[in-house]
Amino acid sequence: MKSSSLITILVTLTFSLNFVLSENILAVIPISTKSHRNVVEPLIQALAKRGHTLTVISPGAPYSKPVPNITEIVPIKYPEVFKEMKDPFQQRREGGLAGMGSMDFVYTASEKIYKSGLLEPLYKENFDLIITTAMFNGCFDCFMHKIGAPIIQVSTLAAPSFVTELVGNVLPPSFVPIFFLKSNDNMAFKERLINTALDLMFRIFGQLSLTPELDAFNRKFFGEDCPSTVDVEKNISLVLSNAFVPLTTPRPLLPDVVEVGGMHCRPPTPLPKDLDEFLSGAEHGFVYFSLGSVVQTDQIPDSVRQSFVNVFSRLKQRVIWKWNSGQMDNLPPNVRVSKWLPQQDILGHLNIRVFMTHGGLLSTQEAAYHGVPLLGMPVFVDQDLNMHQAEDGGYALTLEILEITEEKLESLLRELIDNPKYTSKAKQLSGIFRNQLQTPLERAVFWTEYVMRHNGAVHLRSAARKLNYFQYRSMDVIGFLLAIVFVVSYVFFVSCKFCFRRIFRRSAVIDAIKKQK
Numbered sequence: 001m002k003s004s005s006l007i008t009i010l011v012t013l014t015f016s017l018n019f020v021l022s023e024n025i026l027a028v029i030p031i032s033t034k035s036h037r038n039v040v041e042p043l044i045q046a047l048a049k050r051g052h053t054l055t056v057i058s059p060g061a062p063y064s065k066p067v068p069n070i071t072e073i074v075p076i077k078y079p080e081v082f083k084e085m086k087d088p089f090q091q092r093r094e095g096g097l098a099g100m101g102s103m104d105f106v107y108t109a110s111e112k113i114y115k116s117g118l119l120e121p122l123y124k125e126n127f128d129l130i131i132t133t134a135m136f137n138g139c140f141d142c143f144m145h146k147i148g149a150p151i152i153q154v155s156t157l158a159a160p161s162f163v164t165e166l167v168g169n170v171l172p173p174s175f176v177p178i179f180f181l182k183s184n185d186n187m188a189f190k191e192r193l194i195n196t197a198l199d200l201m202f203r204i205f206g207q208l209s210l211t212p213e214l215d216a217f218n219r220k221f222f223g224e225d226c227p228s229t230v231d232v233e234k235n236i237s238l239v240l241s242n243a244f245v246p247l248t249t250p251r252p253l254l255p256d257v258v259e260v261g262g263m264h265c266r267p268p269t270p271l272p273k274d275l276d277e278f279l280s281g282a283e284h285g286f287v288y289f290s291l292g293s294v295v296q297t298d299q300i301p302d303s304v305r306q307s308f309v310n311v312f313s314r315l316k317q318r319v320i321w322k323w324n325s326g327q328m329d330n331l332p333p334n335v336r337v338s339k340w341l342p343q344q345d346i347l348g349h350l351n352i353r354v355f356m357t358h359g360g361l362l363s364t365q366e367a368a369y370h371g372v373p374l375l376g377m378p379v380f381v382d383q384d385l386n387m388h389q390a391e392d393g394g395y396a397l398t399l400e401i402l403e404i405t406e407e408k409l410e411s412l413l414r415e416l417i418d419n420p421k422y423t424s425k426a427k428q429l430s431g432i433f434r435n436q437l438q439t440p441l442e443r444a445v446f447w448t449e450y451v452m453r454h455n456g457a458v459h460l461r462s463a464a465r466k467l468n469y470f471q472y473r474s475m476d477v478i479g480f481l482l483a484i485v486f487v488v489s490y491v492f493f494v495s496c497k498f499c500f501r502r503i504f505r506r507s508a509v510i511d512a513i514k515k516q517k
Helices: 002-020 034-049 088-094 104-115 120-124 138-147 161-167 189-222 229-233 273-280 302-313 343-347 361-370 383-392 406-418 420-434 440-453 475-516
Strands: 024-028 053-057 070-073 129-133 151-155 238-241 257-259 286-290 318-322 335-338 352-357 374-376 396-398
Touching (some): 034 053, 034 129, 034 440, 104 138, 104 189, 129 138, 129 440, 138 229, 189 229, 238 440, 257 440, 286 343, 302 335, 302 406, 343 361, 352 406, 361 374, 361 383, 383 396
Parallel strands (some): 024 053, 129 151, 151 238, 286 352, 374 396
16 A cells, blocks of 8 residues: 555656756847837746746846846847837838838847857757747847757737748738738728738748848858758747737637737736825726837827827826826826836726727737727837727727827727727626636746657647648649640640531532532
8 A cells, every 4th residue: 555655656756847847948039129028028937937947138137136047148238229210100101011110220239149249158058948039030040040949939919921831820811911901800802902912022022032131141140051041930849929819810720829819918916005096096097098118208299299188188087108208297187107107007907997009919918808998099010900900899999190189089088988888898808818728828838848848849840831832822733733624625625626627528528519419
């Protein structure tokens, strides 16, 4: 009896060790916004708490003091990364693809990172896994290839086709909209035409321009033996997509694309005393206003800023406003500004009525998690799509930020505050968002450790990775079948023509003989 109990304990301990063994993980996110870091940060901290050792390359740590099991390498700071990036409002004015801005800042920042020499010591370490983000980090593909560990790519957006197709998962443009279009999955012919054309244009741009540029940059630092960025990225083990239905539209996904949208979302924690008093004392509730971490509020034209102030002064509700300088003259008594605000704790406050936002994906996910209606003012990238889908969901209204007037702003704010249908829809969405077997973070941790446990999880890979554009869509097969149909039709036509000629010729001969008689 004692012997069997001892064996049971030993077996239990043996299996437990598989889950607590520490692995050495490298997070490569050197070119990223604070929002991008915020997507990956919960995963980094969760893995560290589970005993894994993490080395994180990024433009800035979010910690004021060292965190156990996490080593930060900061070769460049956030302001230095994006100092060459266009003013977001200027991008908005230019509109379309021109409004997306140049990628030159990526190459400039990446070169500074390599020249800092801070990455050199990492080649001597043995890493079990690399975690990177899908945006801006192509300049580090050869670096990751040289490290030689399995790669998990985190898409800070709902993974677009140019990310998922790396693992052979091409998204159909017939019902999956490009990430910067104002559209949903129910597209009319014109929308499908535009969506498909843009999908093809991105593909051509990637092959003819972006990939050669990235290859040239990488070979500048790693020599001609460096593989193409396409070859490196097609060898990634898993994509973690910052998406979750119904916040994003349903789409077909392979097993190595896992949706973990909202893994940064969490219940509220207590607010600082002065802020809590201001918000809890709001008899008619309050409005929260933030344009995120990339948009600098001091870039807002003075006339637009004054329109906000004037409208806020006429509300019964209090307003808490994230303003970069943290100061503003002549504020009405119901308005308070601050340089930094604990967004999720504010969104989880019982008195909140509306969240005024730029429509960034993290902000819209947090609002959905906490059940808060939105007034969106999109600026760039995926924000138009996010707000379009939020409006379709019935819990948001959208205002063009370049066309703000006091009348429009006040009308939309009062509609959101006074009409309970928006709050009702937001609360309903919150219930759906939270109704999951695992939290998104638990799911992300499981699949991250799964890839490490199974040495890159090669068994998840689809043969679609090996197919080119034409093979994936069976265009070669369709072309072959059309060729057969053409050949058969041609042979049939020629045969019929020959037969008819013989018949008519014979008939003519018979007629001629009859006439001679």
